Amino acid sequence: xxxxxxxxxxxxxxxxxxxxxxxxxxxxxxxxxxxxxxxxxxxxxxxxxxxxxxxxxxxxxxxxxxxxxxxxxxxxxxxxxxxxxxxxxxxxxxxxxxxxxxxxxxxxxxxxxxxxxxxxxxxxxxxxxxxxxxxxxxxxxxxxxxxxxxxxxxxxxxxxxxxxxxxxxxxxxxxxxxxxxxxxxxxxxxxxxxxxxxxxxxxxxxxxxxxxxxxxxxxxxxxxxxxxxxxxxxxxxxxxxxxxxxxxxxxxxxxxxxxxxxxxxxxxxxxxxxxxxxxxxxxxxxxxxxxxxxxxxxxxxxxxxxxxxxxxxxxxxxxxxxxxxxxxxxxxxxxxxxxxxxxxxxxxxxxxxxxxxxxxxxxxxxxxxxxx
Numbered sequence: 001x002x003x004x005x006x007x008x009x010x011x012x013x014x015x016x017x018x019x020x021x022x023x024x025x026x027x028x029x030x031x032x033x034x035x036x037x038x039x040x041x042x043x044x045x046x047x048x049x050x051x052x053x054x055x056x057x058x059x060x061x062x063x064x065x066x067x068x069x070x071x072x073x074x075x076x077x078x079x080x081x082x083x084x085x086x087x088x089x090x091x092x093x094x095x096x097x098x099x100x101x102x103x104x105x106x107x108x109x110x111x112x113x114x115x116x117x118x119x120x121x122x123x124x125x126x127x128x129x130x131x132x133x134x135x136x137x138x139x140x141x142x143x144x145x146x147x148x149x150x151x152x153x154x155x156x157x158x159x160x161x162x163x164x165x166x167x168x169x170x171x172x173x174x175x176x177x178x179x180x181x182x183x184x185x186x187x188x189x190x191x192x193x194x195x196x197x198x199x200x201x202x203x204x205x206x207x208x209x210x211x212x213x214x215x216x217x218x219x220x221x222x223x224x225x226x227x228x229x230x231x232x233x234x235x236x237x238x239x240x241x242x243x244x245x246x247x248x249x250x251x252x253x254x255x256x257x258x259x260x261x262x263x264x265x266x267x268x269x270x271x272x273x274x275x276x277x278x279x280x281x282x283x284x285x286x287x288x289x290x291x292x293x294x295x296x297x298x299x300x301x302x303x304x305x306x307x308x309x310x311x312x313x314x315x316x317x318x319x320x321x322x323x324x325x326x327x328x329x330x331x332x333x334x335x336x337x338x339x340x341x342x343x344x345x346x347x348x349x350x351x352x353x354x355x356x357x358x359x360x361x362x363x364x365x366x367x368x369x370x371x372x
Contacts, residue, residue, distance in 0.1 A: 032336060032337070032338065033324065033326060033336040033337060033338040033366045033367070034336075034366060034367040034370070034371045035338055035364060035365070035366050036074075036076075036354055036365040036366060036367060037075055037076035037364075037365050038076065038362055038363065038364050038365075039071060039076040039077075039078065039362050039363045039364075040361070040362040041064060041360075041361060041362045042062075042064045042067045042069050042081055043064065043065070043067055050063075050091040050092050050093070050345060050346060051063060051091065051092040051093045051094055051095065051346060051347065052093070052094045052095060052133070052309075052346065052347040052349060053095060053346060053347075053349040053356050053357075053358060053363075054094075054095035054096055054097040054102060054349060055073055055097065055349050055350065055351045055356060056097035056098050056115065056351075057097070057100065057115060058072070058073050058074065059071065059072065059073055059079065059097070059115055059116075060072075060073045060076075060349070060356055060363070060365070061095050061097055061102045061115070062095075062346075062356075062358050062363055063084065063092040063095060063104075064092075064358070065088060065091075065092070066083050066084060066085045066086075066088060067081055067082070067083060067084065068081070068082055068083075068084035068095075068102070068104065068113070068118065069081040069082075069118075070102070070115060070116075070118060071363065073351060073354065073356075073365070076363065076365060079116070079118075080117055080118040081118070082113070082118040084104055084106060084111070084113075085106045085107050085108065085109075086107060086108050087107040087108070089107075090107075090129070090131045090146075091131075092106075092131070093105065093131045093132055093133055093134070094132070094133045094134045094179075094232075096134055096135070096136040096141065097115060098136055098156075099156065100114070100115050100116065101113065101114065101115055101121060101156065102114075102115050102118075103134065103136060103141045103156070105130040105131060105132060105134045105143040106129075106130065106131060107129050107130075107131060108125065108126075108129075109123050109124065109125060109126075109130075110123070110124040110125075110126055110130055110141070110143055110152060110154055110159075111123050111124070112141070112156065112159060121159075122158060122159030123159065124152075124154055124159050124161060126143075126145055126150070126152065127145060127148050127150060128145045128146055128147040128148045128150075129145065129146045129147065130143050130144065130145050130146070130152070131146065132144045132145075132146070132176075132177050132178055132179055132180070133178065133179030133180065133231050133232040134179075134180060134232075135180045135181045135182045135187070135232065136156075136182075137182050137211075139155065139156055139157075140153050140154065140155060140156060140162060140182075140211075141153075141154045141155075141156055142154075142180045142181075142182055142187055143177075143180060144177025144178075144179070144180050144189055145176075145177055146174075146176040146177070147174050147175075147176065148166065148168070149166060149167050149168035149171070149175035149176060149177050149189075149191050149193075150164050150165065150166050150167070150177070151164065151165045151167055151177060151180060151187065151189050151207075151209060151214065152164045153187070153211075153214060162214075163213055163214035164214065165209055165214035165215070165216070167189055167191060167205070167207045167209070167216070167219075168191065168193065171193065173193075173194040173195065173196070173197060174194045174199075175191050175192065175193045175194060175205075176191065176192045177189050177190070177191055178190045178191065178192055178228075178229055178230050178231060178232075179229075179230070179231045179232030179233065180232055180233075181232045181233050181234065181235060182211060183235040184211075185210065185211045185212070186208050186209065186210065186211055186217065187208075187209045187210075187211050187214070188206065188207070188208055188209075188232075188233040188235065188240060189206070189207045189209065189233070190204065190205070190206055190229035190230070190231065190232060190233050190242050191204070191205035191206075191207060191229065192204065192205075192228040192229060192230070193205050193221070193228075195224050199228075200226065201224045201225050201226065201227075202224070202225075202226070202227060202228045202246065203221050203222045203223065203224050203225075203227045203228070204221070204222040204227045204228050204229035204242065204244050204246070204251075205219060205220070205221045205222075205229070206219060206220040206221075206229070206233055206240060206242055206253055207219045208258075218258045219258070220253045220258050220259070220260070222244060222251075225246070225247075226246035226247060227244055227246045227247060228244070228245055228246045229242050229243060229244060229245065230243060230245050230270075230271075231243060231270070231271040231272070234272050234273065234274055234279070235255075236252075236274045236276070236279060236292050237276070237292065238254060238255050238256065239252040239253065239254065239255065239261060239292060240252070240253045240254075240255055241253075241272045241274065241279055242272070243269035243270065243271065243272050243281060244263070244269065245268065245269050245270075247265075248265055248266060248267045248268055248269050248283055248284075249263045249264060249265055249266065249269060250263070250264045250266050250269055250272055250279065250281050250288070250290060250295065251263050251264075252279075252292075252295060261295075262294055262295030263295065264288075264290055264295040264296075264297065266281055266282075266283035266284075266286075266288050266290075267283025267284030267285075267286065268283050268284055268306060269281055269282075269283050270282045270283065270307060270308075270309070270310065271309070271310055271347060273310060273311070273312050273317075274292065275312055275315075275329060276292075277292070277329075277330075278290060278291065278292065278298060278329065278330075279291075279292055279295075280310060280312065280317050280329070281310070282303060282306075282307035282310050282319055283306075283307075284306055285302060285303055285304065285305050285306055285307075286300045286301060286302055286303060287300065287301050287303050287307060287310070287317060287319050287327060287332065288300050289317070289329065289330075289332055298332075299331055299332030300332060301327055301332040301333070301334060303319045303321055303325060304321060304322055304323060304325070305321045305322055306321065307319040307320065307321050308320055308321050308343075308344070308345040308346070308347075309321075309344070309345065309346050309347035309348055309357065310347060310348060311347055311348025311349060311350055311355060311357075312329070312350065313348070313350035313352065313354075313355045313368035313369075314352065314368045314369050315328070315329045315330065315369075316328065316329055316335070316355075316368060316369065317329050317332075318348040318350075318355050318357070319348075320343075320344035320345065320346060320347070320348055320357045320359070321343055321344065321345075322339060322343040322344075323337045323338060323339040323340070323343070323344070324337065324338050324339075324340075324344050324348070324355075324357050324364060324366065325337040326355075326366075326368075335370060336366075336370065338364065338366060340359050340360070340361050340362075340364065341360065341361055342359060342360025342361055343359055343360060344357040344358065344359035344360075344364070345358070345359055345360070346358040346359070350368060352368065353367070353368060354366065354367060354368060355367075355368050
């Protein structure tokens with residue numbers, strides 16, 4: 001694929017970092033973010049960029065449409081690009097990286113590619129689309145299918161399928177694995193289950209599987225109606241957190257009793273995150289910090305518009321929409337923003353020093369914490 005001939009555009013060379021003050025008319029005011037670098041779009045086709053970038057070993061990995069790229073995380077310099085999928089829909093989801101490999105779950109393939117060159121290391125063809133939020137542990141890459149709700153455990157080293165489990169056995173209508181996560185000896189999968197041919201009504205299903213062989217340990221299912229889960233479950237001590245997008249709720253399920261513990265209305269709920277102290281999510285035009293034990297709203301802050309993505313870095317919550325915004329994780333106070341024409345639409349990745357987001361005009365790297 002022909003790569004862009006546009007050069008990376010450092011915002012400053014001496015000093016390297018530049019602080020931008022944003023008066024972009026979004027109606028949200030705050031201090032500036034320290035922008036380390038910006039990089040242009042990978043290609044001119046399409047205007048959507050989605051999913052979660054990955055960062056590992058000093059490299060950032062991003063996806064735009066059918067193209068995957070590796071960038072130098074410190075400077076934004078493009079290292080390589082390559083085509084990665086055969087169909088434009090559904091849009092890209094999650095990238096994972098570790099041990100010199102990038103793991104991709106796509107419309108026709110479950111893949112590992114070389115982090116330094118982008119070359120394919122192994123490729124597994126699933127039974128149906130595997131665009132979902134994925135998980136990674138020391139030995140295994142976990143993903144799931146749409147249409148046929150199968151969870152896969154694939155060996156990181158050679159792509160061998162360790163096990164695969166249909167978590168919708170007996171279902172007569174489609175179901176989609178929307179995300180998986182791994183914690184200890186358990187893999188958790190969130191599933192959107194159709195209860196009518198058009199998907200309304202539907203329910204959200206949380207399934208716990210044994211990490212070794214994939215056998216089912218337990219499941220939780222919401223009532224039928226306008227319920228469904230997107231993104232991966234989040235393990236938070238004795239709770240498993242899921243988002244019920246249909247009802248706009250953040251939901252906590254007890255890991256022992258498998259019962260719903262709390263449900264908090266947050267609007268059009270998006271991905272849930274936790275730092276072990278609070279749970280974070282976004283809905284409508286606000287970000288939320290929730291008490292892990294009770295679901296009580298500890299703080300809420302305006303984001304300017306419906307957040308497309310969120311991420312955590314150090315003690316800060318980042319949201320991406322028309323601007324990339326940073327909030328104090330404990331109080332929800334806005335402590336920085338930077339705007340881009342067309343906005344940012346990815347979730348936010350971080351390496352504990354910099355936070356990264358992609359948008360209509362390209363990728364940005366900012367310092368996680370305010371510069372002194």
